[in-house]
Amino acid sequence: MGYEKxxxxxxxxxLVIFPVLVNYIxxxxxYLEVMIFAGIFCLVTIGLSLLMGxxxxxxxxxxxxxGIGAYSSGILTTKFGLSPxxxxxxxxxxxSAIAVVVGIPSLKLKGHYLAMATLGFGEIVFIVFNxxxxxxxxxxxxADIPYLHIGSFEFTSELTYYILVWSVVLIGxxxxxxxxxxxxxxxxxxxxxxxxxxxxxxxxxxxxKLKIFVLSSIYASxxxxxxxxxxxxxxPSSFDLFWSIKFVMMVIVGGMNSVWGAIxxxxxxxxxxxxxxxxxKHFDVLVYGFILLLITMFLPGGIVSLPEIxxxxxxxxx
Amino acid sequence: xxxxxxxxxITKHFGGIQALNDITFKVRPGQIKAIIGPNGAxxxxxxxxxxxxxxxxxxxxxxxxxxxxxxxxxKRAQAGISRTFQNVAIxxxxxxxxxxxxxxxxRSRCEMLQAGFRTRSMRNEEREIVEKAWNFLEFVGLENxxxxxxxxxxxxxxxxxxxxxxxxxxxxxxxxxxPAGGLNTKETERLAELIHQIRDSGITVLLxxxxxxxxxxxxxxILVINxxxxxxxxxxxxxxxxxxxxxxxxxxxxxxxxx
Amino acid sequence: MENTAQLVQYILTGITIGAIxxxxxxxxxxxYNVTEVINFAQGEFVVLGGLVMVFMxxxxxxxxxxxxxxxxxxxxxxxxxxxxxxxxPIKNATVLTLIIITIAVSIIFKGLAMLIWGxxxxxxxxxxxxxxxxxxxxxxxxxALWVLGITTVVVILLxxxxxxxxxxxxxxxxxxxxxxSRLMGIPVQRMVLISFVLSAAIGxxxxxxxxxxxxxxxxxxxxxxxxxxxxxxxxGLGSFSGAVIxxxxxxxxxxxxxxxxxxxxKDAVALIVLLLVLFIKPSGFFAGKRASLKKF
Ligand SMILES: Nc1ncnc2c1ncn2[C@@H]1O[C@H](COP(=O)(O)OP(=O)(O)OP(=O)(O)O)[C@@H](O)[C@H]1O
Ligand SMILES: [Mg+2]
Numbered sequence: 001m002g003y004e005k006x007x008x009x010x011x012x013x014x015l016v017i018f019p020v021l022v023n024y025i026x027x028x029x030x031y032l033e034v035m036i037f038a039g040i041f042c043l044v045t046i047g048l049s050l051l052m053g054x055x056x057x058x059x060x061x062x063x064x065x066x067g068i069g070a071y072s073s074g075i076l077t078t079k080f081g082l083s084p085x086x087x088x089x090x091x092x093x094x095x096s097a098i099a100v101v102v103g104i105p106s107l108k109l110k111g112h113y114l115a116m117a118t119l120g121f122g123e124i125v126f127i128v129f130n131x132x133x134x135x136x137x138x139x140x141x142x143a144d145i146p147y148l149h150i151g152s153f154e155f156t157s158e159l160t161y162y163i164l165v166w167s168v169v170l171i172g173x174x175x176x177x178x179x180x181x182x183x184x185x186x187x188x189x190x191x192x193x194x195x196x197x198x199x200x201x202x203x204x205x206x207x208x209k210l211k212i213f214v215l216s217s218i219y220a221s222x223x224x225x226x227x228x229x230x231x232x233x234x235x236p237s238s239f240d241l242f243w244s245i246k247f248v249m250m251v252i253v254g255g256m257n258s259v260w261g262a263i264x265x266x267x268x269x270x271x272x273x274x275x276x277x278x279x280x281k282h283f284d285v286l287v288y289g290f291i292l293l294l295i296t297m298f299l300p301g302g303i304v305s306l307p308e309i310x311x312x313x314x315x316x317x318x
Numbered sequence: 319x320x321x322x323x324x325x326x327x328i329t330k331h332f333g334g335i336q337a338l339n340d341i342t343f344k345v346r347p348g349q350i351k352a353i354i355g356p357n358g359a360x361x362x363x364x365x366x367x368x369x370x371x372x373x374x375x376x377x378x379x380x381x382x383x384x385x386x387x388x389x390x391x392x393k394r395a396q397a398g399i400s401r402t403f404q405n406v407a408i409x410x411x412x413x414x415x416x417x418x419x420x421x422x423x424x425r426s427r428c429e430m431l432q433a434g435f436r437t438r439s440m441r442n443e444e445r446e447i448v449e450k451a452w453n454f455l456e457f458v459g460l461e462n463x464x465x466x467x468x469x470x471x472x473x474x475x476x477x478x479x480x481x482x483x484x485x486x487x488x489x490x491x492x493x494x495x496x497p498a499g500g501l502n503t504k505e506t507e508r509l510a511e512l513i514h515q516i517r518d519s520g521i522t523v524l525l526x527x528x529x530x531x532x533x534x535x536x537x538x539x540i541l542v543i544n545x546x547x548x549x550x551x552x553x554x555x556x557x558x559x560x561x562x563x564x565x566x567x568x569x570x571x572x573x574x575x576x577x
Numbered sequence: 578m579e580n581t582a583q584l585v586q587y588i589l590t591g592i593t594i595g596a597i598x599x600x601x602x603x604x605x606x607x608x609y610n611v612t613e614v615i616n617f618a619q620g621e622f623v624v625l626g627g628l629v630m631v632f633m634x635x636x637x638x639x640x641x642x643x644x645x646x647x648x649x650x651x652x653x654x655x656x657x658x659x660x661x662x663x664x665x666p667i668k669n670a671t672v673l674t675l676i677i678i679t680i681a682v683s684i685i686f687k688g689l690a691m692l693i694w695g696x697x698x699x700x701x702x703x704x705x706x707x708x709x710x711x712x713x714x715x716x717x718x719x720x721a722l723w724v725l726g727i728t729t730v731v732v733i734l735l736x737x738x739x740x741x742x743x744x745x746x747x748x749x750x751x752x753x754x755x756x757x758s759r760l761m762g763i764p765v766q767r768m769v770l771i772s773f774v775l776s777a778a779i780g781x782x783x784x785x786x787x788x789x790x791x792x793x794x795x796x797x798x799x800x801x802x803x804x805x806x807x808x809x810x811x812x813g814l815g816s817f818s819g820a821v822i823x824x825x826x827x828x829x830x831x832x833x834x835x836x837x838x839x840x841x842x843k844d845a846v847a848l849i850v851l852l853l854v855l856f857i858k859p860s861g862f863f864a865g866k867r868a869s870l871k872k873f
Contacts, residue, residue, distance in 0.1 A: 058673060060680075105856035111672035112615040116806055117855045120848045123803060127848075131841040175434040182433035182440065183419075183426055183447065186412070190420045193409030200369050200407075202395030202424025202487050211430060241799050245680060252677060282695070286688030293663065293681035296674060 032158040038270035039165035040223045045250045047219030049262035055212045056192030058115045061122025065217040067239030068095045069224025074145045074234045084148045088225040095221035096214045103213040122244045129236035141235025148229045255302025322347040328377035337363040338546045350523045352537040360546040361526040369401045370394045396424045398490035402480040410469030418451040421486025454482040473500045491522040498529045582714035587836040593721045595828020596728040600783035601805020602820035604776035610752035611772040618683035620802025622780025627793030630785045631699040649781045656777020690795035698794040724786045807851035813861025
């Protein structure tokens with residue numbers, strides 16, 4: 001893959017060097033823990049960026065798929081003694097099945113209606129997590145979820161989990177970038193550009209919209225499983241509507257038209273949420289709101305569009 | 319000769335408006351056939367029904383003797399019907415090359431897993447897709463603009479791009495909806511030549527056009543519709559002298575002077 | 578005997594909460610009709626209405642009517658600001674941008690509410706001191722009558738506004754064809770502003786009247802918004818009478834389900850109805866021709 005090779009190398013370099021650097025920079029001292037969460041959320045937002053930025057379909061319910069993955073893993077391993085790896089697969093299977101069932105009727109809708117339908121779906125799943133107390137433990141959730149392991153090696157330390165999570169993210173990123181530069185990715189972009197024309201040019205648009213919806217649900221589901229086996233404790237609060245919106249926000253803040261934007265936005269906002277904003281206990285929601293509003297209004301291309309904007313400004317002033 | 323495309327009794331309403339009423343006509347393979355009619359006659363609607371973008375209320379559409387009436391648009395593209403749009407419908411945020419690559423969609427196969435892991439078969443297919451797309455871009459003369467955003471092209475080039483994209487689907491018949499709309503005289507002359515070349519490469523052309531000089535010049539046969547009804551059909555000469563047609567166009571400004 | 582009492586109780590609860598959904602649904606319709614924007618912050622107007630009224634009554638100890646009008650006024654100003662600062666400045670916005678902007682505003686409203694009032698639920702005294710009375714052996718809170726009465730007044734005022742005032746008629750014209758309205762000299766921007774003002778006011782009223790019954794807290798907006806959207810969709814987006822009927826139906830379904838099936842899933846029921854309507858007939862069930870022409 002010739003394209004974007006440099007960017008991928010930069011990312012890997014960054015991931016390797018930073019754990020060493022953090023001891024010297026207080027603002028990012030909690031690097032490993034935050035980056036594990038950031039990596040997990042990156043999986044969600046890479047999928048979401050394909051769905052929103054490339055195929056042009058919105059989802060305000062993706063926290064639901066994160067939750068479905070998380071609960072599948074948690075319940076199957078804790079209550080049924082299944083291997084965590086099988087739990088992940090089961091989560092993927094369940095998520096994609098639900099994505100198909102919900103996606104087929106939802107994706108016929110456009111714009112506001114699709115947004116509301118996915119919002120409603122996410123909220124229903126959230127209610128199910130709360131109400132199915134026998135399975136999910138209800139609002140208080142359940143604990144004692146096992147760690148991931150290969151043979152007798154357990155991913156208990158932060159460093160090993162950091163390596164695991166970001167390896168998965170890199171695979172997910174690689175897969176996504178390849179898709180973008182293929183017939184499949186072009187079909188999605190065509191749907192975004194002009195659905196009618198795409199259809200007339202031979203792209204089965206409903207099929208491709210469903211594909212990306214399901215794929216993004218799989219990304220989110222894997223993220224959910226990784227989340228579960230990291231914190232080893234589950235309750236519904238991480239899968240509510242506000243999280244769905246936060247994922248959309250990460251994608252938009254970074255820049256919707258590129259999966260790199262999703263990664264940048266996710267890392268930044270995760271740092272913001274887990275570290276920098278903890279000082280403002282009651283302000284955080286407000287800060288999120290303003291960030292989202294200001295970026296949407298004044299930097300619609302997100303952070304990744306900054307270099308280009310600066311460049312064109314410079315050429316104008318010259 | 320067997321008709322390539324055959325419609326029988328195509329009827330279409332929009333609420334109270336009767337856009338098409340019982341349109342029956344044939345296109346023989348290798349023809350350049352034009353559909354003309356005053357504004358709002360139903361020409362675009364007819365194209366929409368043939369390409370499947372709209373579902374006709376009634377009637378049947380056959381391609382090579384096989385009914386495609388129940389096909390969604392992408393299946394019709396696969397079967398060999400391609401088109402351009404009156405209000406150019408390119409993918410503005412994609413590059414010129416990518417626009418044409420999309421046209422290759424129905425002639426290529428690799429699916430999500432192969433694409434995601436970039437398998438050898440995927441790379442081979444991709445190379446072939448790009449090669450073919452270049453051919454079509456050269457054919458319409460856009461080979462120097464391949465990396466531009468399609469939305470940045472001037473209208474004339476956008477029309478050419480749409481033609482390249484339509485040809486990239488390797489159609490048996492291509493429907494061109496007012497391809498000369500917004501073009502200057504020189505561009506229109508090039509277009510006429512292009513349409514001839516398309517026909518010579520074995521693709522049947524069905525054309526909606528208001529530029530009468532162009533129509534009379536290049537068409538083998540003309541279908542006239544008015545208020546959704548089939549008014550007349552025949553070669554350019556007979557159409558020009560058909561009193562019904564002249565009546566329908568009365569008040570419209572047709573310039574036959576340099577014919 | 579007990580069964581009928583229960584049924585009456587559920588029905589009354591359903592109609593009461595349904596009236597609130599109807600009001601929220603009307604709020605969506607007013608903005609949608611003029612702008613084709615679905616305002617994701619609609620539910621927040623309800624929350625703010627309730628909480629500002631809490632401030633007026635419990636903190637400032639203002640009388641009911643004064644507090645009522647001040648609260649509605651403040652929320653209305655917020656609605657106007659929302660339009661002026663976030664909707665109007667955006668030119669050629671895509672649908673996605675508009676969705677995100679109204680969501681961002683809803684988060685800001687929610688954040689403000691949390692900052693000012695914290696995470697606790699608040700209550701308000703009922704509007705009248707009359708004791709509960711019984712009807713068919715069911716116990717009725719007088720506040721429920723206030724909800725129904727005020728909803729009725731709002732609906733009547735709205736229909737008078739759209740039928741008999743110039744501004745109201747102009748707004749309907751914008752709904753039918755914004756381009757033509759502009760050409761005819763209707764100041765479309767002003768109409769958009771008025772639609773936000775009206776929606777905010779109606780939302781605030783809903784919040785004020787329901788708080789004595791069901792309490793109010795900072796994060797109720799999203800669910801109220803979704804259910805209200807359910808009402809406007811079920812009734813046919815843009816249709817005023819549709820929203821009212823559908824809101825009442827939604828409230829009834831929810832209340833009956835909570836009573837007879839499962840109280841935990843009562844919130845899910847309204848959402849499932851919303852999804853079913855979106856999937857089966859997004860043009861709604863109680864609207865005239867106009868709504869069915871809109872794009873989904
Ligand atoms: N999607 C639609 N909804 C409602 N009415 C439509 C629609 N599309 C076309 N019409 C109506 O159908 C009739 C035929 O329109 P059509 O676009 O097919 O005409 P046309 O022959 O292509 O005209 P022109 O030469 O101006 O392109 C017109 O009266 C038009 O208003
Ligand atoms: Mg036309």
